[in-house]
Amino acid sequence: MVKFVQAWRKYRLGKWALALLILFLFLLPVPQFVAPEAKLVTNSLLFSLTQMFMLIILASDWNLIGGFTGYYDFGHAVFFGLGAYGTGVMMAQMGWAFVPALLIGAVVAAVFAILLGSATLRLRGAYFSIAMLGAFVAVREIIRVLRPITGGGSGLTLPPYLNRPLFYYVLLLFMIFVVWVIWWIRRSEFGYTLIAIREDEVGAEMRGINTTLHKIVVFTLAATFTGLVGGLWAYQNTFIDPDVVFFDSRTLDMVLATLLGGLGTVTGPVLGAVLIYWLRDVLWANFLQYHLIIQGLVLILIVLFLPEGVLGSFDPNSGTRIGGWVGKILREADGETEETANAAESVEAPV
Amino acid sequence: MTAVTQQQPLLEGRGVSKYFGGLAALSDVDFTVYPGEIMGLIGPNGSGKTTLFDCLSRVQDISKGQVFFKGEDITRKKPYQVAHLGLSRTFQIIRVYNKLTVIENLLLSQQWRNKGILKQLRPSGQQMEGRAKELTDFLLMSHVIKEKAGNLSGGQKRLLEIGMALMPDPDLILLDEATSGINPTLIETIKDRIRELNSKYNKTFLLIEHNIHFIGDLCDRVFVLDYGQKLAEGTPDEIMNNQAVIEAYFGADGDEGDDEYDE
Ligand SMILES: Nc1ncnc2c1ncn2[C@@H]1O[C@H](COP(=O)(O)OP(=O)(O)O)[C@@H](O)[C@H]1O
Numbered sequence: 029m030v031k032f033v034q035a036w037r038k039y040r041l042g043k044w045a046l047a048l049l050i051l052f053l054f055l056l057p058v059p060q061f062v063a064p065e066a067k068l069v070t071n072s073l074l075f076s077l078t079q080m081f082m083l084i085i086l087a088s089d090w091n092l093i094g095g096f097t098g099y100y101d102f103g104h105a106v107f108f109g110l111g112a113y114g115t116g117v118m119m120a121q122m123g124w125a126f127v128p129a130l131l132i133g134a135v136v137a138a139v140f141a142i143l144l145g146s147a148t149l150r151l152r153g154a155y156f157s158i159a160m161l162g163a164f165v166a167v168r169e170i171i172r173v174l175r176p177i178t179g180g181g182s183g184l185t186l187p188p189y190l191n192r193p194l195f196y197y198v199l200l201l202f203m204i205f206v207v208w209v210i211w212w213i214r215r216s217e218f219g220y221t222l223i224a225i226r227e228d229e230v231g232a233e234m235r236g237i238n239t240t241l242h243k244i245v246v247f248t249l250a251a252t253f254t255g256l257v258g259g260l261w262a263y264q265n266t267f268i269d270p271d272v273v274f275f276d277s278r279t280l281d282m283v284l285a286t287l288l289g290g291l292g293t294v295t296g297p298v299l300g301a302v303l304i305y306w307l308r309d310v311l312w313a314n315f316l317q318y319h320l321i322i323q324g325l326v327l328i329l330i331v332l333f334l335p336e337g338v339l340g341s342f343d344p345n346s347g348t349r350i351g352g353w354v355g356k357i358l359r360e361a362d363g364e365t366e367e368t369a370n371a372a373e374s375v376e377a378p379v
Numbered sequence: 380m381t382a383v384t385q386q387q388p389l390l391e392g393r394g395v396s397k398y399f400g401g402l403a404a405l406s407d408v409d410f411t412v413y414p415g416e417i418m419g420l421i422g423p424n425g426s427g428k429t430t431l432f433d434c435l436s437r438v439q440d441i442s443k444g445q446v447f448f449k450g451e452d453i454t455r456k457k458p459y460q461v462a463h464l465g466l467s468r469t470f471q472i473i474r475v476y477n478k479l480t481v482i483e484n485l486l487l488s489q490q491w492r493n494k495g496i497l498k499q500l501r502p503s504g505q506q507m508e509g510r511a512k513e514l515t516d517f518l519l520m521s522h523v524i525k526e527k528a529g530n531l532s533g534g535q536k537r538l539l540e541i542g543m544a545l546m547p548d549p550d551l552i553l554l555d556e557a558t559s560g561i562n563p564t565l566i567e568t569i570k571d572r573i574r575e576l577n578s579k580y581n582k583t584f585l586l587i588e589h590n591i592h593f594i595g596d597l598c599d600r601v602f603v604l605d606y607g608q609k610l611a612e613g614t615p616d617e618i619m620n621n622q623a624v625i626e627a628y629f630g631a632d633g634d635e636g637d638d639e640y641d642e
């Protein structure tokens with residue numbers, strides 16, 4: 029194991045593994061172009077992966093405000109809804125093309141985030157969470173009532189565009205972009221500032237940090253990404269109505285994925301989203317009536333037994349048994365003595 | 380120590396009052412701190428010292444009265460704006476970012492100097508690491524620079540807080556019981572550091588202390604709070620021989636003097 033860690037570091041295998049994974053994901057649809065009859069890669073597989081990429085982006089967005097900044101947004105899917113409806117209304121009612129319509133969707137989500145954030149992010153913790161939950165329900169009902177614009181309860185049909193590989197590539201690229209942005213933020217002074225706000229907001233404010241401004245900026249960024257996903261989702265789904273767009277457990281999925289993977293880490297929400305997505309796929313296929321119950325149970329189990337998430341549990345500083353074991357191997361690989369060992373640094377340490 | 384001249388005060392409070400419901404934690408307190416001074420603030424427990432710091436750093440609203448810093452009215456400013464003007468503080472109840480390392484804590488205490496969020500998008504620590512390292516040397520903490528702040532001892536955390544307060548190069552530093560829970564050798568170090576910062580870099584200090592010797596050794600002037608009111612003001616000698624002060628400490632409330640070294 030020690031040898032393995034040393035080799036892993038020496039040859040930067042992490043980077044190679046990541047590069048290979050990305051290459052694989054890019055090449056995956058190719059068999060469909062070259063040999064469609066062979067059915068090696070089906071449209072439904074691409075569709076599934078596309079949904080998974082979306083969940084990864086959504087969870088990563090939620091993690092920006094919930095994991096880094098410590099503000100649990102229980103209504104974050106409202107931005108998904110605004111993006112979907114912004115895009116949908118422009119296309120179905122105004123006859124706009126997709127790309128400009130999508131931009132409108134993103135702008136609607138961003139503007140709403142700035143307005144809502146300016147009001148709610150001044151509140152601390154729990155008040156923000158509840159205000160966001162309220163915003164989610166309120167926006168859904170407003171959309172239901174604004175029938176002439178939004179189609180109300182009967183929804184809107186968008187011009188169908190059925191090109192699974194294209195959606196697959198767009199979402200793959202977008203996902204890589206979002207995770208890269210968040211990775212960048214995590215290393216930047218801005219990212220550390222968000223963590224400082226989470227750790228001690230009052231202290232941060234007294235140490236010269238304009239906390240409200242930072243919260244609004246990160247909230248708006250997360251909302252914009254989420255709005256873009258909403259718009260893309262609306263187009264690939266070709267139909268939107270308040271119930272499918274403002275689906276009850278959409279925020280829950282983001283929370284669940286983030287907690288499962290590891291709150292406040294870059295790769296945690298990615299891993300968590302992958303797990304949740306496949307878990308849900310299995311659940312939907314086999315236990316349709318019970319899937320929400322099982323999802324709820326999973327959440328409770330994570331909070332009880334994996335409070336730092338799957339990834340967090342592997343962190344040497346987490347105090348878990350696995351973490352201690354990982355720490356020991358890393359120290360041996362470093363050739364360090366016990367006393368100097370505590371500094372095992374990693375961007376992925378849950379902070 | 381700098382002689383107090385008739386210069387413009389660095390910090391001035393006029394009739395500062397703070398009410399918590401019916402409780403007057405501060406009533407009509409006037410005070411001035413001149414540039415280059417080391418000023419002491421003493422008083423029995425619950426006399427309003429920390430509340431005064433909270434009002435100055437604007438984390439508490441000031442109920443009545445006004446505060447000026449460098450001639451500017453900061454009575455209604457936000458906490459971060461006061462910090463930007465050059466006023467730093469430490470906390471009686473320690474406030475550090477437990478899950479971040481010592482150096483990250485230090486760097487975050489001056490991050491606002493990178494004006495604008497776009498400038499914060501560079502990887503952390505590239506610009507100011509030198510200064511943070513200097514400060515950890517200065518405070519004898521260079522061996523724990525990569526330690527998580529949460530793993531430090533109480534004394535080390537207090538030192539870290541002082542470092543965090545110094546990091547943005549402020550003009551006025553408020554220290555709230557910086558020596559409590561710290562061992563005597565380290566207290567001497569802190570004393571030396573304050574003296575050096577004051578004489579060499581012309582930093583002004585306002586410090587809350589229970590340790591009378593510390594006050595006597597360091598301070599040019601002292602002012603005393605009791606039940607939220609200013610009881611006396613003067614040189615340390617004058618204060619220690621002031622009848623009202625002696626009564627406030629040793630009088631009606633029994634043996635408050637024993638708190639000298641409490642945590
Ligand atoms: N946030 C608060 N809410 C209500 N009362 C407070 C608060 N902070 C301080 N007090 C009260 O104000 C008085 C002064 O407290 P404090 O400033 O902490 O005293 P000191 O620092 O001199 O020991 C005390 O009676 C205390 O109970």
Ligand SMILES: [Mg+2]
Pocket residue numbers: 428429430471
């Ligand atoms: Mg106090």
